[in-house]
Amino acid sequence: MDNKQFIAKCEEGLKEHYKRIDDTAYFNQCKVTEAFLQNRIAARHFAGTTGYGYGDEGRDTLGKLYADVFKAEAGIVSPHLLSGTHSLSVALFGLLKGGDTMLCISGMPYDTIRPVIFGENIGSLKDLGVNFECCDLTAQGGFDFEKIGAHLSESIKLVYIQRSRGYELREAFSCAQIGEVCQYLRDSGYNGIIFVDNCYGEFVEKQEPTEVGADICVGSLIKNAGGGLAPTGGYIVGKSQLIEQIGRRFTAPSIGLEVGSYALGYQYFYQGLFMAAHTVAQALKTSFLIGMAMTELGYKNYPAIDKIPYDITRCIQFDSADKMIDFIRGIQYASPVDGFVSCEPWDMPGYDDKIIMAAGTFVSGASIELSADGPVKPPYAAYFQGGLTYEHGKYALERILDKLRK
Numbered sequence: 001m002d003n004k005q006f007i008a009k010c011e012e013g014l015k016e017h018y019k020r021i022d023d024t025a026y027f028n029q030c031k032v033t034e035a036f037l038q039n040r041i042a043a044r045h046f047a048g049t050t051g052y053g054y055g056d057e058g059r060d061t062l063g064k065l066y067a068d069v070f071k072a073e074a075g076i077v078s079p080h081l082l083s084g085t086h087s088l089s090v091a092l093f094g095l096l097k098g099g100d101t102m103l104c105i106s107g108m109p110y111d112t113i114r115p116v117i118f119g120e121n122i123g124s125l126k127d128l129g130v131n132f133e134c135c136d137l138t139a140q141g142g143f144d145f146e147k148i149g150a151h152l153s154e155s156i157k158l159v160y161i162q163r164s165r166g167y168e169l170r171e172a173f174s175c176a177q178i179g180e181v182c183q184y185l186r187d188s189g190y191n192g193i194i195f196v197d198n199c200y201g202e203f204v205e206k207q208e209p210t211e212v213g214a215d216i217c218v219g220s221l222i223k224n225a226g227g228g229l230a231p232t233g234g235y236i237v238g239k240s241q242l243i244e245q246i247g248r249r250f251t252a253p254s255i256g257l258e259v260g261s262y263a264l265g266y267q268y269f270y271q272g273l274f275m276a277a278h279t280v281a282q283a284l285k286t287s288f289l290i291g292m293a294m295t296e297l298g299y300k301n302y303p304a305i306d307k308i309p310y311d312i313t314r315c316i317q318f319d320s321a322d323k324m325i326d327f328i329r330g331i332q333y334a335s336p337v338d339g340f341v342s343c344e345p346w347d348m349p350g351y352d353d354k355i356i357m358a359a360g361t362f363v364s365g366a367s368i369e370l371s372a373d374g375p376v377k378p379p380y381a382a383y384f385q386g387g388l389t390y391e392h393g394k395y396a397l398e399r400i401l402d403k404l405r406k
């Protein structure tokens with residue numbers, strides 16, 4: 001069987017998944033388009049402003065549009081939210097003060113968030129006097145309701161949930177699971193903030209965490225929500241009063257969300273959101289195709305090929321650093337930008353371990369585009385995600401199969 005036949009066989013087994021993915025994309029495309037209509041989006045919203053950006057309609061309306069799509073009350077969407085980490089950091093610093101306790105119920109948060117929470121003498125939340133508590137997941141990877149219940153107290157001001165897996169071997173959480181734990185928290189008398197790191201989760205399902213009980217939801221625009229077109233940025237959506245509070249931290253306590261300009265204009269932010277449901281579907285199909293191929297070749301990978309995924313990432317386990325590096329290099333060699341470059345592990349800012357990352361992307365580091373990365377240490381897990389078009393994902397697979405099937 002040549003590579004093309006092998007891939008055709010993989011695709012044959014994925015028809016049901018693809019049908020479900022298309023159905024979700026259609027649902028989300030309708031939702032997004034209706035929000036555009038509701039907000040009467042017009043060409044003037046794409047115009048840039050300069051200086052203070054007073055009355056910047058593009059900025060304000062983009063926030064409202066996101067809020068509507070996420071069924072939230074208000075939103076901040078900005079190129080000045082520099083990344084997912086920065087968006088999460090701004091939101092947490094906006095909501096927490098000295099003496100408060102933050103409880104993470106999805107195990108240890110993502111690598112770059114840890115120093116934000118408990119770094120020493122770097123201006124972390126801990127340095128401000130914010131306490132941190134963490135509940136590990138159950139052995140099956142679910143929320144540990146009993147442990148969570150035991151942690152709840154008056155001092156807990158914010159419960160933090162990370163939807164996607166990060167660099168862990170667990171599965172992402174579905175909105176149904178997030179909804180269930182939100183209900184449990186409220187039933188237990190918890191009345192603080194429920195906060196979700198939604199990175200990689202947007203538009204994977206028909207619902208978003210803000211529809212099932214989360215008060216605040218945060219993500220990056222160079223992942224799912226930017227649809228592959230947003231050139232940079234992040235979003236924060238949720239309850240108006242909390243968004244206002246975060247806005248005062250994002251800019252300054254005296255000005256909040258009244259200022260902020262972006263001379264280049266907002267077309268790609270709007271158009272990216274419009275494309276996002278479709279782009280996420282491309283990435284999900286690519287993830288399944290790679291997953292099926294790797295499974296056929298005997299590599300352990302998650303989510304299992306018969307499971308419904310709740311984010312766009314796929315974790316693939318290799319038995320050595322060399323094989324992992326080979327795979328990631330293969331993705332880079334199939335990329336439209338910097339495809340002639342050979343990836344090397346490096347000390348990426350915000351991470352403790354050496355990270356190797358393939359991101360031959362139009363938008364630098366955008367992991368909604370075909371990309372793969374991971375810390376080079378046992379269990380040698382590569383995290384694969386993205387693909388602006390399914391066809392490109394297929395092309396990349398065909399290229400790496402030469403090496404993997406040898």
Ligand SMILES: *Cc1c(COP(=O)(O)O)cnc(C)c1O
Nearest residue numbers: 083084085110164166197199220
């Ligand atoms: C990508 C990601 C982030 C933020 O990362 P940035 O690279 O700063 O955008 C946070 N949490 C999770 C789970 C992520 O996957």
